[in-house]
Amino acid sequence: MKVKYFAWVRERIGKAEETIEPPAEVRTVGELIDWLARRDDAYAYAFEKPKVIRAAIDQAHVQQDAAIYGAREIAFFPPMTGG
Amino acid sequence: MTAIATIRIQEADFDVAQEIAAIGKGRADIGAVVSFTGICRGSENGEPIAALTLEHYPGMAEAEIRRHAEEAMSRWPLSGLTVIHRVGRITPGENIVLVVTASQHRQAAFHAAEFLMDYLKTSAPFWKREESARGSSWIEARDQDDAAAARWTKS
Numbered sequence: 001m002k003v004k005y006f007a008w009v010r011e012r013i014g015k016a017e018e019t020i021e022p023p024a025e026v027r028t029v030g031e032l033i034d035w036l037a038r039r040d041d042a043y044a045y046a047f048e049k050p051k052v053i054r055a056a057i058d059q060a061h062v063q064q065d066a067a068i069y070g071a072r073e074i075a076f077f078p079p080m081t082g083g
Numbered sequence: 084m085t086a087i088a089t090i091r092i093q094e095a096d097f098d099v100a101q102e103i104a105a106i107g108k109g110r111a112d113i114g115a116v117v118s119f120t121g122i123c124r125g126s127e128n129g130e131p132i133a134a135l136t137l138e139h140y141p142g143m144a145e146a147e148i149r150r151h152a153e154e155a156m157s158r159w160p161l162s163g164l165t166v167i168h169r170v171g172r173i174t175p176g177e178n179i180v181l182v183v184t185a186s187q188h189r190q191a192a193f194h195a196a197e198f199l200m201d202y203l204k205t206s207a208p209f210w211k212r213e214e215s216a217r218g219s220s221w222i223e224a225r226d227q228d229d230a231a232a233a234r235w236t237k238s
Contacts, residue, residue: 075140083180
């Protein structure tokens with residue numbers, strides 16, 4: 001699946017998007033955050049406060065207990081500050 | 084005549100008067116037009132800023148604004164609705180966002196404009212980064228914006 005990062009999540013990880021293949025036991029958005037955070041220091045820094053991170057699946061907001069099965073695109077970003 | 088929502092995300096500035104004129108062009112059923120313009124302030128928490136840079140999630144930003152525009156049109160009897168949000172680098176005094184709502188009567192237009200702005204602040208995927216003498220940093224979301232959006236879900 002494709003993963004996109006925005007704002008300081010993108011800056012901390014050092015890339016705007018990538019394709020990942022998490023193992024089958026990673027079932028929810030929250031579990032995916034934990035899995036990504038274990039990759040290296042940059043991911044750990046981006047996801048150091050997992051509760052702050054907002055997520056979207058296929059361009060719609062989701063909670064961290066949402067299932068990732070079948071998702072084409074998952075995005076992680078900080079709370080929004082537009083308007 | 085049914086309401087049409089015009090939604091644009093763009094780097095270029097917009098002309099407020101032109102957008103207000105466009106929403107009522109050729110129709111005589113509109114009795115009220117409300118417009119809100121969000122402008123880049125020259126200071127944040129008492130400190131001067133040089134510019135804001137707005138990042139967005141292409142695709143989702145349009146979809147989120149459209150979802151809330153449709154909700155506004157289902158909640159209030161609107162004749163027209165325009166939302167324009169700029170992205171990229173914006174300097175103090177420049178426009179950031181425009182919401183224009185048109186209706187037969189003012190109350191629907193006022194309420195819908197406020198509803199849309201409250202939701203744009205908290206659920207449209209845009210992020211502001213500010214540049215100042217101290218460097219640049221991401222602006223943090225404010226609890227009062229969440230509270231402003233939450234009041235529309237109370238019955």
